[in-house]
Amino acid sequence: MFEKNKESLPITYEDETIEDEIKQSYLDYAMSVIIGRAIPDIRDGLKPVHRRVIFAMHELNNIWNKKYLKSARVVGDVIGKYHPHGDCAVYDAIVRMAQEFSMRYVLIDGQGNFGSIDGDNAAAMRYTEVRMSRITNEFLYDIEKSTVDWVDNYDGSEKIPEFLPSRIPNLLINGTSGIAVGMATNIPPHNIKEVINACLAFIDNNKISIEDLMKYIKGPDFPTSGIIHGKSGILDAYKTGKGRIYIRAKYIIEKNKITGNEKIIITELPYQVNKARLIEKIAYLVKNKRLFGINELRDESDKDGLRIVIETKRYESGEIILNNLFAHTQLEVVYSINMVAVDKGKPKKFNIKQIIEAFINQRIEVITRRTLYELKKLKKRKHIIEGLIIAISNIDVVIELIKSASSLEQAKNKLINIKWKKNKLYKEIIIDEYIFTEYQIKAILDLKLHRLTSLESKNYIYEYKNTLNKITNLKKILSSFDYLMEIIRNELVEISSKYGDNRKTKINAIRNEINTVDLINEEKMVVTVSRSGYAKIQPISVYQAQKRGGRGKLATIITDEDVIEHLLVASNHDTILLFSDKGKVYWLKVYEIPQKSRSYRGRPLVNLLYLDENEKITAILAINDENSNKNNYIFFATALGKVKRTYMKQFARQRNCGIIALNLEEGDRLIGAAITNGKDNVMLLASNGKSIYFKESEVRAMGRNATGVMGMRLFPKNKIISLIIIKNQKKLQKYYILTASEKGYGKRTLLEDFNLRKRGGLGVIAMRSSKRNGKLVSAIKVKESDEIILITNRGKLVRTRVKEISCVSRDTQGVKLIRVNKEEKLVSVVRLGEKIDLK
Template sequence: MIDQDRILKIDIKQEMQSAYIDYSMSVIVARALPDVRDGFKPVHRRVLFGMDKLGNTSDKPYKKSARIVGDVLGKYHPHGDSSVYFALVRMAQPWSLRYPLVDGQGNFGSVDGDSPAAMRYTEARLSRIAEEMLRDIEKDTVDFTPNFDNTLEEPTVLPTRIPNLLVNGASGIAVGMATNMPPHNLSECIDASVALIDDRELTVEDLMQYIKAPDFPTGGIIYGFAGVKDAFETGRGRIVIRAKAEIEVDSSTGRETIVVSEIPYAVNKSELIKKIADLVEEKRLEGISNINDESDRAGMRIVIEVKRDANASVILNKLFKMTDLQSSFSVNNIALVNGRPQTLNLKQLLEAFVDHRHEVVIRRTRFDLAKAEERAHILEGLIIASDHIDEVVKLIRSSRTREEAKTRLMERFSLSEKQAQAIVDMRLGQLTGLDQDKLRNEYAEVEKMIAYYKEILADESVCMKVVKDELLEIKEKYGDERKTEIIYSSEEF
């Protein structure tokens, strides 16, 4: 009896272990960690794909957020509506994402930590840069999988033209692991990708000549480079970020004020001001007479007035030490590679993106080639028909049914069923002399395209040139200057 109890307990324990492992893997793969190729978790991918399918693009009017969320929930995302809406909101916040993927209209929260308005009040559409992540998705460039009720299909990854995981970063807490990746500058990431395409032997140190450091949407100053170097080389590191603060002196009174124009990434502005006020009230920080938040649409401006007998530089250093005017960002580059979580350095992240783009271009070219060959085949039939126009007209008119006309055309001119169908469907006016020239010109163009597609598929260097050209086009369209400065600390010089 005792043995049976022990066996039962062991069985239950093993079942619980197995169930917990299954649960943790589902959280890791299906919810919490981004895919290394497009940098998205499933919820973000589903929101963007759902908006694309709704026709909610940057050149169309905004749609109510509630409609977008409802569509994504009904079709692709079998979880709560709040997870979908908050994913949509975050992608629209310019202080959360370096390059926002959603163009929002209405109250989408603020850098002070205010909540966004309810989804029935806000409107959204895809931003132009988000459309580059979905471009060519209809050309069999990525794999699709059935949705939760097997009625529709959704993409397993997006055919993104942007190294989104590096550019916008990611954060997520899974079971037993977490990811926390900082955003970077698009121009720098594309320059590094192009350099890697030209020379696959480049080291992390070589790539750091292109990508200097993370580039946060809220600006600020990266103070010290050791953490950045660790993060790029190992996938883990601690980056210290300082607010951008200047000391202004009133020429008439000689009084000093500290003016903060940029704060560290993910710091709540109103909480920061409250913390400084609390320190002054508790007498832990002396020398400050007043704090004003003068931020407006033009930008951030926190004014800290210093007492006459105090030294602004000393107070600023104390503020860095005691408040979030200096904070740290712990980098943990964990992403899914072939469905498995992996810690990645800078080179591995760029390689994964370049390989993904290579595969997308190959698959797109195969799709375009098949379509071009299909069109060439039809054009060959139409050209034969235009060369024997009188006989074709006579043959079709003397046939009792369309099927009989098709069969006779196929027998007389050795045509395929598709070619015969195209001739039967054609209007008589299209077989005139003018349209004969058009047909021949189109056929010559299609033949050129077929030769080009075949060249891309046969020659790796031609394919990589296409990848490179498309990346440089993205840089031309959306590239910008760095927002975050880098100051090397004294011991690193």
């Protein structure tokens, strides 16, 4: 019984694991999406849906010089005959091919609402009308001459072309984008003149380099124009098939000479940027105080073109606002190029030369097939004309034979069994004796009487000669590769002259991350940062030098809870490194800090930097061209006496969210950072007036995450307040250490009075601390010709000359530098140098 059932079981195959089955099924699905939907064919540059739309319009005779048809009519034919997907996918493809802001050269001439650059949707397909644009006819040129292979549609009821015999390099001129399973393509559009010129150069020399091809193809050319910044990304994409380019909007800055306001006018946007969303983004940034200086934002676009107007506030720099817009909005976008296409049923990545070569190979194949088709047709016609000429030259005998025949078949048999001789008048017929074929006999029997006239006979001779010349020319095409390439060249020149236009997108060879520096006059600025995180800059010329002991000039409005904590003099071209209490470092250009009057507190740093919650800036350092050598070091000192040095090159990679600068112990904070060269000397000064002076080389170079080593041991309740770097110079110059206390007293002491010691000690007296002068709050290295700025916690500044300050020994208290009130304290002293212009 068991054996009988076993024999009745169906035949089974070897067992397969579910992993193998899923793998194979997934690969089949992926290839179906890649080949049948998302990736274009390299020969005509079209995805299947676009090819089927164009072919359906061709079959409907919906060409550029005929009347428009309803979009729904075209969509119906496409999904009914060729495309096994929904009508939405087909209509979306039609809409995109009709949008001037999406296609460099539109392939469909649309009538009605086909959407806008604001992201508005097109009207329903029952409302819009379409026809092929003029350039689209070039896709179908000679399609009826057996130039391409034909395949079955999805149900086998129709034949559709495998690809279109396009005479234009569509993959490059219109580009494409698509996401398949496991891969994607993103090819930018180009100028048709440039691409064809590159094709002509390739025809002349198929070993041409990509660099030489770029003499003809400058780069992508987008329908929305814009400006490409940097050629390096273009070269990468053209060489490897993959690259990134930066596209910026085109703008004009107009300045109102009366009010001082500037107006930024955007006239072109980067490719595929939604104008309405861009304006919403700018408004959002202004509303949430992430973008400052904008007074009004308007969209003045109309039928004449795009126009977005951004009005700035008084005295705000339009260039700085633009830099922020480029950084935070789609006024600048990154376009990732990934040139993937299907070649012989397989997806591949191509460089630009390979794409051009594939197009030329397509033209060679199409023209060869067209030539063979025309040659076959002409040979058949030549054969028939020969028979007609022989029959006319023996017309009396032919007529007699036909008259004597009892039927059509008998007439055919009589004509086919006779060897005919040509008339001496018809020298063009080479063969002396001639036997008619069935094709010739059919043509003879179909001959009308009026074709027997003398004039018509001469027309046959003329047509025969013309046919022979055409056959000779076609054979020359097939036998001479150079002649074939000359035909391709002539066709390309014709296309270029018919459809060529000027480049729209401008290309800047070099991409500058920040180009505002070249537009701002260099000026020394006083940078102030308060304890609560308000920052601003003011020209140094605002503060004129005063005599020692003056009351000072108000630098900023300070509340009872806030004090000025950091003061720095730097050029507005410099970069400031800002170190936080979390051991992170941030970058900020001086000119990015708002320049405000003395009555203005400044702008919160949280609006200029990506600071974490409750994160505070504890040290600032100016970087310029003179000290930014990557072989230099940044030397750190903390309040608890730790020191560390790290190569400056480790801080070269800037990040908006900051990077780790050093690891701080609990309760410690960074008090100073300076640039060194590895051979300098270091001086640390503590709040109790003690100092230590040692060689920088005693502190080994460490990574950014290191904590550091002990630089100076401190007594309880004391802290390090100043870090001074003493440069080793060949020429000995007379330097002083200027020390200042919280009650406004200070002095200068010769550097020679401080002896080098080993790091880690308790130090020696630099300034006597007492109830009279208070704790030491600041110390700097100066020359006698320098000027300094003293700043109080109430925001007052005094600018004075160093030579007016007494030079005394280390173990003294100093003289009055600035008069302070009972609740006021001196918090910082900054050296200006000797080349500051006094006004």
